[in-house]
Amino acid sequence: MLCEECQMRPATLHFTKIINGEKTEIHLCEQCAQEKGNLFFMNQSPGLTINNLLAGLFNVHPNFNQTQQEAVQHNELLQCNECGMTFSRFLKVGKFGCPNCYLTFHDQLTPILKRLHGGNWKHSGKIPKRAGGSLYIKKKIDILKETLQTLIEKEEFEKAAEIRDEIRMYERQLQEGEA
Amino acid sequence: MSIEKFLNQSLSNWMNGEGPHSDIVLTSRIRLARNLKDFLFPTVFSQEDSKRVLEYIEKIIPFLNEYPLKNIELLKMDQLQELQKQVLVEKHLISPNLAKESLNGACLLSENENISIMINEEDHIRIQVLLSGLQLERALEIANMVDDQIEKQVDYAYNEVYGYLTSCPTNVGTGLRASVMMHLPGLVMTQQMSQLIPSINQLGLVVRGIYGEGSEALGNIFQISNQITLGKSEQDVLFDLNGVVEQIISQERAARETIRKTSEVQLEDKVFRSLGVLTNCRIIESKEAAQCLSDVRMGIDMGYIKNISKTILNELMILTQPGFLQQYAGGPLRPFDRDVRRAKLIRERLFLERNK
Ligand SMILES: [Zn+2]
Ligand SMILES: [Zn+2]
Numbered sequence: 001m002l003c004e005e006c007q008m009r010p011a012t013l014h015f016t017k018i019i020n021g022e023k024t025e026i027h028l029c030e031q032c033a034q035e036k037g038n039l040f041f042m043n044q045s046p047g048l049t050i051n052n053l054l055a056g057l058f059n060v061h062p063n064f065n066q067t068q069q070e071a072v073q074h075n076e077l078l079q080c081n082e083c084g085m086t087f088s089r090f091l092k093v094g095k096f097g098c099p100n101c102y103l104t105f106h107d108q109l110t111p112i113l114k115r116l117h118g119g120n121w122k123h124s125g126k127i128p129k130r131a132g133g134s135l136y137i138k139k140k141i142d143i144l145k146e147t148l149q150t151l152i153e154k155e156e157f158e159k160a161a162e163i164r165d166e167i168r169m170y171e172r173q174l175q176e177g178e179a
Numbered sequence: 180m181s182i183e184k185f186l187n188q189s190l191s192n193w194m195n196g197e198g199p200h201s202d203i204v205l206t207s208r209i210r211l212a213r214n215l216k217d218f219l220f221p222t223v224f225s226q227e228d229s230k231r232v233l234e235y236i237e238k239i240i241p242f243l244n245e246y247p248l249k250n251i252e253l254l255k256m257d258q259l260q261e262l263q264k265q266v267l268v269e270k271h272l273i274s275p276n277l278a279k280e281s282l283n284g285a286c287l288l289s290e291n292e293n294i295s296i297m298i299n300e301e302d303h304i305r306i307q308v309l310l311s312g313l314q315l316e317r318a319l320e321i322a323n324m325v326d327d328q329i330e331k332q333v334d335y336a337y338n339e340v341y342g343y344l345t346s347c348p349t350n351v352g353t354g355l356r357a358s359v360m361m362h363l364p365g366l367v368m369t370q371q372m373s374q375l376i377p378s379i380n381q382l383g384l385v386v387r388g389i390y391g392e393g394s395e396a397l398g399n400i401f402q403i404s405n406q407i408t409l410g411k412s413e414q415d416v417l418f419d420l421n422g423v424v425e426q427i428i429s430q431e432r433a434a435r436e437t438i439r440k441t442s443e444v445q446l447e448d449k450v451f452r453s454l455g456v457l458t459n460c461r462i463i464e465s466k467e468a469a470q471c472l473s474d475v476r477m478g479i480d481m482g483y484i485k486n487i488s489k490t491i492l493n494e495l496m497i498l499t500q501p502g503f504l505q506q507y508a509g510g511p512l513r514p515f516d517r518d519v520r521r522a523k524l525i526r527e528r529l530f531l532e533r534n535k
């Protein structure tokens with residue numbers, strides 16, 4: 001297949017472009033893809049500097065470039081089945097298309113997240129009450145157990161008993177949820 | 180429109196110049212990015228998807244009725260005039276992106292304008308809380324109350340490993356961007372800012388000017404915010420940011436005292452010249468206005484200028500933006516006419532101070 005843009009070199013990169021939900025296939029050679037990519041960034045609004053930084057990361061880091069190259073060559077295999085996002089497309093725009101993208105590109109994501117977030121790749125902040133489900137309850141139990149420990153050390157047994165009951169209630173909830 | 184009426188309609192609660200360290204910290208802002216589980220992200224969704232998201236949010240609004248969300252108002256972008264949107268952008272209540280490019284973009288606004296919730300921006304939901312002075316913890320507390328109320332009604336896109344899922348991986352995890360707007364004329368005058376910025380960057384924080392383009396920070400106003408959203412709790416992010424901000428505050432105070440000691444006459448001259456310009460100008464560009472406002476504010480904070488309230492910097496930096504000037508004028512203005520209008524607005528505002 002020839003590159004759509006120059007009609008000279010063979011098309012090695014295949015993108016799925018989604019504008020307002022309409023999918024279009026684009027087949028480009030590496031040079032033309034590069035040019036298009038740059039153009040894309042030039043057209044973005046000024047508020048998107050963080051994404052330029054993301055793009056910058058991929059270009060600057062030598063090891064990463066290699067991973068990018070490999071990933072790009074396998075990009076046809078890697079496509080989110082919910083929104084159609086491909087990994088190469090993600091590298092160009094710096095944004096995902098849906099929550100499922102995080103699962104689809106799970107293996108590729110860890111090094112990217114580490115570079116963006118100072119070596120971190122795992123969440124350690126707020127857990128939502130409903131969406132977090134059992135995780136939220138487990139964390140609550142952990143906190144209560146710590147409180148219980150301090151209360152016992154301070155010999156405040158009456159309060160400790162209350163906390164213990166609360167822990168039991170949460171543990172029961174957890175069992176019911178898992179059953 | 181009279182100046183009193185214009186001010187009444189235009190001022191938001193966070194411009195009141197109160198709160199801890201408000202001589203240097205103008206505002207504290209917390210932003211939480213959230214998405215709905217069963218919808219494509221706004222980065223790729225269709226007009227139809229965006230409509231469904233907005234309808235979904237509209238349905239839950241009646242249930243968002245606990246503190247601090249009583250009496251919130253829904254503003255749909257496609258029902259506002261360009262000028263109204265521009266004014267919301269200039270007040271930092273919505274992003275330029277929401278105003279210009281969103282599909283079915285909307286904003287839920289609290290009565291005192293401390294809380295704004297953007298719908299269909301880069302993420303489905305972006306909760307923003309804006310307070311005056313250094314009050315990051317309080318702002319986070321309010322944002323969390325808003326977040327919890329919304330979460331009772333919708334299914335968030337959340338994952339045990341990655342936390343809150345966002346369309347851009349730079350926000351994934353907590354979805355939290357905490358930022359502080361600081362007035363740093365002393366550090367700029369003593370040329371310490373250029374050394375300070377790289378060292379702040381090394382701590383994983385971002386510094387940028389709020390007004391003006393590129394590296395230039397009009398009015399010596401800088402925004403400092405966290406970059407990392409993954410692997411750090413909300414409290415840790417705030418703790419680190421607060422630490423840096425407090426250090427910058429003491430450096431700014433030290434710089435001001437150095438200037439006072441080494442070149443007090445020059446400082447007084449600069450401050451009072453700027454006050455002279457603002458009280459007498461007939462044409463003024465935004466860049467000059469910003470510099471003079473910064474000088475006058477510093478003069479107030481350092482005790483040279485009395486009887487003028489310190490809120491004028493916070494207020495006038497916002498109210499002399501093109502959108503506001505046109506609203507004040509009651510119609511569109513060419514750039515030259517804006518400069519004339521800007522001068523008039525500043526003179527009238529300062530005149531109000533004198534007759535207080
Ligand atoms: Zn080509
Ligand atoms: Zn996807």
